Amino acid sequence: xxxxxxxxxxxxxxxxxxxxxxxxxxxxxxxxxxxxxxxxxxxxxxxxxxxxxxxxxxxxxxxxxxxxxxxxxxxxxxxxxxxxxxxxxxxxxxxxxxxxxxxxxxxxxxxxxxxxxxxxxxxxxxxxxxxxxxxxxxxxxxxxxxxxxxxxxxxxxxxxxxxxxxxxxxxxxxxxxxxxxxxxxxxxxxxxxxxxxxxxxxxxxxxxxxxxxxxxxxxxxxxxxxxxxxxxxxxxxxxxxxxxxxxxxxxxxxxxxxxxxxxxxxxxxxxxxxxxxxxxxxxxxxxxxxxxxxxxxxxxxxxxxxxxxxxxxxxx
Amino acid sequence: xxxxxxxxxxxxxxxxxxxxxxxxxxxxxxxxxxxxxxxxxxxxxxxxxxxxxxxxxxxxxxxxxxxxxxxxxxxxxxxxxxxxxxxxxxxxxxxxxxxxxxxxxxxxxxxxxxxxxxxxxxxxxxxxxxxxxxxxxxxxxxxxxxxxxxxxxxxxxxxxxxxxxxxxxxxxxxxxxxxxxxxxxxxxxxxxxxxxxxxxxxxxxxxxxxxxxxxxxxxxxxxxxxxxxxxxxxxxxxxxxxxxxxxxxxxxxxxxxxxxxxxxxxxxxxxxxxxxxxxxxxxxxxxxxxxxxxxxxxxxxxxxxxxxxxxxxxx
Numbered sequence: 001x002x003x004x005x006x007x008x009x010x011x012x013x014x015x016x017x018x019x020x021x022x023x024x025x026x027x028x029x030x031x032x033x034x035x036x037x038x039x040x041x042x043x044x045x046x047x048x049x050x051x052x053x054x055x056x057x058x059x060x061x062x063x064x065x066x067x068x069x070x071x072x073x074x075x076x077x078x079x080x081x082x083x084x085x086x087x088x089x090x091x092x093x094x095x096x097x098x099x100x101x102x103x104x105x106x107x108x109x110x111x112x113x114x115x116x117x118x119x120x121x122x123x124x125x126x127x128x129x130x131x132x133x134x135x136x137x138x139x140x141x142x143x144x145x146x147x148x149x150x151x152x153x154x155x156x157x158x159x160x161x162x163x164x165x166x167x168x169x170x171x172x173x174x175x176x177x178x179x180x181x182x183x184x185x186x187x188x189x190x191x192x193x194x195x196x197x198x199x200x201x202x203x204x205x206x207x208x209x210x211x212x213x214x215x216x217x218x219x220x221x222x223x224x225x226x227x228x229x230x231x232x233x234x235x236x237x238x239x240x241x242x243x244x245x246x247x248x249x250x251x252x253x254x255x256x257x258x259x260x261x262x263x264x265x266x267x268x269x270x271x272x273x274x275x276x277x278x279x280x281x282x283x284x285x286x287x288x289x290x291x292x293x294x295x296x297x298x299x300x301x302x303x304x305x306x307x308x309x310x311x312x313x314x315x316x
Numbered sequence: 317x318x319x320x321x322x323x324x325x326x327x328x329x330x331x332x333x334x335x336x337x338x339x340x341x342x343x344x345x346x347x348x349x350x351x352x353x354x355x356x357x358x359x360x361x362x363x364x365x366x367x368x369x370x371x372x373x374x375x376x377x378x379x380x381x382x383x384x385x386x387x388x389x390x391x392x393x394x395x396x397x398x399x400x401x402x403x404x405x406x407x408x409x410x411x412x413x414x415x416x417x418x419x420x421x422x423x424x425x426x427x428x429x430x431x432x433x434x435x436x437x438x439x440x441x442x443x444x445x446x447x448x449x450x451x452x453x454x455x456x457x458x459x460x461x462x463x464x465x466x467x468x469x470x471x472x473x474x475x476x477x478x479x480x481x482x483x484x485x486x487x488x489x490x491x492x493x494x495x496x497x498x499x500x501x502x503x504x505x506x507x508x509x510x511x512x513x514x515x516x517x518x519x520x521x522x523x524x525x526x527x528x529x530x531x532x533x534x535x536x537x538x539x540x541x542x543x544x545x546x547x548x549x550x551x552x553x554x555x556x557x558x559x560x561x562x563x564x565x566x567x568x569x570x571x572x573x574x575x576x577x578x579x580x581x582x583x584x585x586x587x588x589x590x591x592x593x594x595x596x597x598x599x600x601x602x603x604x605x606x607x608x609x610x611x612x613x614x615x616x617x618x619x620x621x622x623x624x625x626x627x628x629x630x631x
Contacts, residue, residue, distance in 0.1 A: 001502070005407055023460055026459065026460050027459070027460050028452075029459075030457065030460065030538040031460030032453075032457075033453035033457040033459040033462075033536075034453075036449045036450060036452060036453045036536065036540070037450040037453050037454065037465070039446045039449065039450070039505075040446045040449065040450035040505070040506060040511060041465060041506075043446070043502060043503070043505050043506035044468075044469070044472070044506040044508070046479065046506075047484060047487065047489060047502070047503040047506050048472045048482075049468065049472075049509065049557055050483070050487060051482075051483035051484045051487065052479070052480055052483075054483035054486070054487075055479065055480060055482065055483050058482070058483070078549065081592075108372070111368075111370070112372070115365050115366070115368075115369050118365075123329065125617060127369075127373070128617060129610070129613065129614060130373055130376055130377050130380075131372075131373070131376055131589075131612075131615065132375075132613065133376075133380055133606075133610050134376060134380065136557075136561045136609040136610065136613060137606030137607075137609060137610060138379070138561075138565045138581070138605040138606060138609060139565065139603065139605065140379075140380075140383055140602055140606035141379075142381065142387075142588070142602065143379045143382055143383050143602065146382065146386070146399075147379070147382070148601060149505075152397055152398075153395065153396075153397055153399055154399070155382070155399050157400065158397070158398045158399040159479065161398075162398060182552035187375065189379070190374070194558060195507070197554065197557075198513070201554065205520065214561060221358065221361070222357060222358075222361060236379060236516040236519070236520075237516070238428070238510065240513065240516060243470070243473050243474060244473075244509075246474070247473060247474055247475065247476055248476075251474070251475075251478060253478065261564060264603035271529070273476070273478050276478060277478070277573070280481065281570075286482050289482060290482060290483075292480070293479045293480070293481075294479075296475070296478075296479055297475045297479050300474050300475045300476070300479075301471060301474045301475060303472040305474075316621075
């Protein structure tokens with residue numbers, strides 16, 4: 001490979017200005033870069049880019065994994081948006097999750113990371129663990145099933161009965177009006193994850209000298225310090241955290257299935273992802289499932305792009 | 317052309333302090349005193365924030381406390397009315413029940429553990445290396461196609477894996493790695509989040525660091541291993557934690573059909589699904605599922621905090 005590069009890198013012939021600006025010259029000069037990124041991007045194209053393209057293609061077909069896909073145009077989408085009532089419910093629920101748990105969990109991540117940062121390293125380590133632990137302990141969120149058990153043995157019912165707030169145990173996950181609020185609370189419990197950790201890491205890289213300088217410049221309290229010094233300094237982490245929280249809040253499915261079941265009572269806990277799983281793995285209607293996936297894809301990416309634009313202005 | 321600079325040894329090397337011990341002692345004392353007084357902090361603000369913190373902390377930790385206590389409860393306490401959070405007569409009965417159950421499974425239990433180790437370690441190590449390799453040029457080089465490649469990775473983080481589940485299954489079948497552990501490991505190497513995080517951290521590295529190495533004749537490969545990687549240790553530890561979580565929670569799903577290939581999580585799920593008679597063993601299982609990632613995080617966290625505080629990167 002190095003010997004082939006002769007015509008351009010030959011030291012005896014000077015490189016002309018025209019050659020220096022040509023794309024081919026720049027690509028040759030970056031051989032090392034391409035070599036370093038190759039292993040990752042080969043796998044990335046194979047397992048992420050190609051599947052997205054295939055998913056978009058399949059969404060215009062009727063496909064059941066056994067026969068060849070059959071082109072049916074926009075039929076999946078019209079059925080989804082005009083005839084499928086459950087999809088509308090799941091869309092509404094998903095947007096509800098996104099609007100509530102997205103921003104709230106983002107603020108909580110930031111707030112807790114910020115408060116935790118004020119403590120000494122040892123206390124900080126313990127607090128970080130406490131807040132981060134729920135999001136990493138696998139499917140241990142099943143413990144909420146014990147809390148929310150519908151009879152008197154459920155912890156929440158037990159507590160409320162003892163305090164005389166209620167006379168009869170409440171069937172939390174079988175009562176339509178409780179399903180979404182409960183799922184939102186559990187989702188918030190689970191949501192101090194990657195973004196939170198990234199904020200804590202980001203806060204620690206903020207130069208301590210900047211706070212002293214800011215105090216001299218007239219920053220009077222911690223809120224001004226947060227807005228003028230801390231947030232601008234940790235902008236890369238803020239953007240990253242936003243992507244994490246948004247994607248997470250759009251993809252709620254596991255807790256809904258584990259706590260409310262799939263299908264849940266009157267589809268009260270249905271989200272786009274549970275709907276997708278229903279068609280993709282139960283009914284094997286892959287074309288239709290791909291259409292759901294594509295809509296979810298557009299929703300997630302659209303929201304993320306919008307929020308990124310807003311966040312770039314932090315501290316300006 | 318940049319001015320050639322001479323770099324001797326590690327750039328983080330401490331300057332030699334030749335002052336007498338007495339002065340150093342005095343200086344330390346002063347530092348300690350001034351460190352106690354915090355800038356710009358009001359008592360009311362502190363109280364408000366810490367009360368808020370306390371309430372939320374209890375909410376966060378209570379389910380975890382329940383997991384621990386349930387694992388230690390004898391069966392009659394698990395089905396007790398009124399339900400109690402804290403255990404009265406702690407016992408390890410649940411764990412011995414679990415042990416008996418394990419010995420009765422027809423695939424030896426050590427096999428599940430081995431499978432989990434293969435999948436987790438394979439997915440973790442491969443991802444950290446491959447993502448770091450790709451993150452370095454994306455952060456510090458300029459080459460045609462870089463903006464497009466990186467924005468594709470960012471885009472990939474903006475949707476969850478469920479979106480691509482169906483085509484991914486088809487591709488894995490075409491590659492002929494269906495029903496092998498590679499079906500779980502290979503896609504995990506190319507997760508977008510790790511690359512993104514690594515690139516964000518690498519961008520904060522001062523360019524002068526790499527320039528001086530280049531002037532001394534180091535090639536990109538050497539710069540990557542000798543200069544970049546040691547300086548982004550917090551980032552790759554974080555990557556390792558995230559990847560561990562991803563892989564640990566994996567049950568093998570639709571990719572692993574043979575019983576002897578399945579990971580621990582699958583076996584534990586089977587026990588949890590066992591109903592009332594296995595409630596004790598299930599509580600023990602839930603404890604193990606939760607405890608392992610937490611312990612792993614605890615181990616990595618201390619070294620993250622340590623490296624973060626000692627390696628302040630200033631240009």
